[in-house]
Amino acid sequence: MDCWQQIKQQLRQRLNAHDFSAQNSAISQYQLEFTPDSASDDVLAWLKGQCCYPQFFWQARESATQCVALGQVNYFTELAAAQAFLTAYPMQQLQLVGGLTFEGEAHFYLPRLWLEQRAQTWRITLTLSADDQQSAVEAFLQGLSPPLPLKQVQTTLRLETQNYSENEWQALVGEALAQIEQGHFTKVVLAQKKTYRSDTAVNPYDLVAQARVQHADCYYFLWAQTPEQVFLGASPERLYQRDRQRLITEALAGTAVSSDDPQQTEQQQQWLLQDRKNIHENRLVVEDICAKLANFSQHLDIESLTSRKLSYVQHLVRKIAAKLYPDADDSTCLSAIHPSAAVGGLPDRAALNFIATRQNFRREWYAGTLGVMSLANSEFCVAIRSTLLNQDKIMIFTGAGIVAGSVPLLEWQEIERKAAGILLLFPA
Template sequence: MENLCSGLIKQIQAHKLSALSAITYFKSEMQLTVELLAWLKAQEMYPQFYLNYRDEPITIASLGKVRLFSDEKMAQQFVQQQDLPLVGGLTFSKQAKFWLPRLLLENIDNILHVTIYFDNEQDFVTEQHACLQAAKTLEKFTALQSVKQVVHKIGQKANTEVWTNWIEQGLAEIKQGHLSKVVLANQTEFLSNQPIDAKDFLAESEQQNTGCYHFLLAEQAECAFVGSTPERLYTRQGQHMQTEALAGTATITDNPQYNQQQTDWLLNDRKNDHENRLVVQGICENLQPYVNHIAVCDVEVKQLRQVQHLRRCIQAELKNNVADGVCLQTIHPSAAVSGLPQQSAVQFLQKTENFDRSWYAGTLGIMRKLQAEFCVAIRSAFIEQQGEQSKIRIFAGAGIVAGSVPLLEWQEIERKASSLLSLLTIE
């Protein structure tokens, strides 16, 4: 890392202001695998962003911001014009936040790529200093530690009675034909005896919750949004897009025979299959005006540590000039996290749920000119520092369709929440 750091510093010091490009970047790489969470843990620059891809050996982390965009179409325009990457995403309610980071680290196939961005339209001395400070962060790492914290439950937005009432309202809307599906969620709050470091927590989740994306967004030191999600929003290579419908749930235990029985049941259960097909329907209908071709793959089962889901992958060829701004607006939030019809489901959730989802069930990822990768930010939590304690807000949701039983849906969200809760000791 010393060679990377010194090489970048020399590039930055040799830089002369240029009117030819709005952004200059300094880049270096070497064959090296770095624990990016250990690097992030040592840093004091914000915002911080982290994404460990689900299906490829790619992990990215970033510090700081050079340009900020609060509109996904403006973000897409910048990416297309400048051929530079942006990280960020959309909250559940579609509030966009994308930025060009000051420093971007990418672990790709055991090669570490480091890029520092310099804004030629800002004060030269200030930018040079900021870039030099960013380069020096490559020398700082803090060892990750296992999470062995005791936490106490301090609140829940819905107890079983409130949850049952929400579901009954949803079922009434479905019966009247206003909705086909709605995805209700709950927020549960815990307080720890000692501070919990979000990087330690996410590193532990990476070890336990395999087959997932792992993400972190910290806009400031006091609060981080973290999660380990099994669900892809979409990936794009040029004009080829792949998305998926992940909906329909069964349990996973330590008993392989029982798990196989649950898999067989899930594949043949009409209610779960209907729920999954509604997600497929919503995605395909929304994408139809923007694609030349779309195809739905056969159903399969994705097994996780606590639950297993039905999944149907969807392949699409986007029309020319269709890129991430359209894709994000069109797919998000999918029927897997909102419902169907999308707008009616979101309106129902806004008047029924008694909390702001914020980044929960939003989408986070990275967009480039020729490729993009976005996950669905479920199985997630906010970790907020409160003096010598930490407050953890954990979210979980369940898809409600005709035939849903409130108690069974309650048990489902409890199982989903346990993917993160099980990393802690509850008293």
């Protein structure tokens, strides 16, 4: 019997031993630790083999742990309800996965199965609730499949539509600049959506595997509530990481080119660190995040300006740390910080209104936030540098912050450069 059969059998044994009639604890969890047969086994490959939804793959930046959530025990479409649920089970350290769309819709799950891979050790957690039917959980376990090997992506993409031509984009940037000039807001982040068709079916798990190789130092995520819509990406941006009352976040904004030419990259870095428009663009994000955090933090620390190099672009970044008041939970933090001025604007209400009325598409998960939350700790990324797969349609999203001093042509070049970085995931 292979290791996957054994795991299924062990989970089934736990299920059979579980007393569904005992109502003393509404949520029960069973954990197994194991080492898969093959050292090259990967939770992403395991997820590729599954046909149950919702699915979530997550690897936080600076973390060696890769996580997968499969299926659902509970589903919340209100952030406050998700938070209240965690608060109701203080002893169990339950973890919810999900996030908020750019427009603020909440989608959080308590997953049926949670897999964590750290080096060669995998930990599986099966969650059962008092409302579960034994037969439904049995069917879920029955449906678990062995991993499918990850493959190199190879496809040719054909651009079908883009929401803005170069001229239309520059006109929209001009409109935003006029509003900035008139004092309606100081920053607004505009976005483009490009829709491609591929000549062969593109596998989303293979794309994430490609992203892990191509884009170092990022958050890697895959989010599929149904098989028809798979959202994935490699984002360099942290919304925040919280360990009890300690929160760290960052202002990541302001962009220059980065390439495999070290001299050009170095010269671009020097330019970026001194460029007034980019420094202003970054400072507005610091102002936005700090003003929001100040409402529920005992103190804030703001580090000095540095740059962060990625494979195709580099950004200005300032790290921010906060000590939260004890009653500030993830519901407080998420609803206050998201969307920050790195993807929305400042002041946020006026900028978000401009986006809602002038931007010709709804962003949904693009520039939303995804992550994992529990009472003790949580981490969320800003879901940029992302792609939505819808059958054979591939949509890629990019945005750029418009501030006083923005040059429409340069903002076009910036989003084109960001798009080229995402397109690296689709080698012909």
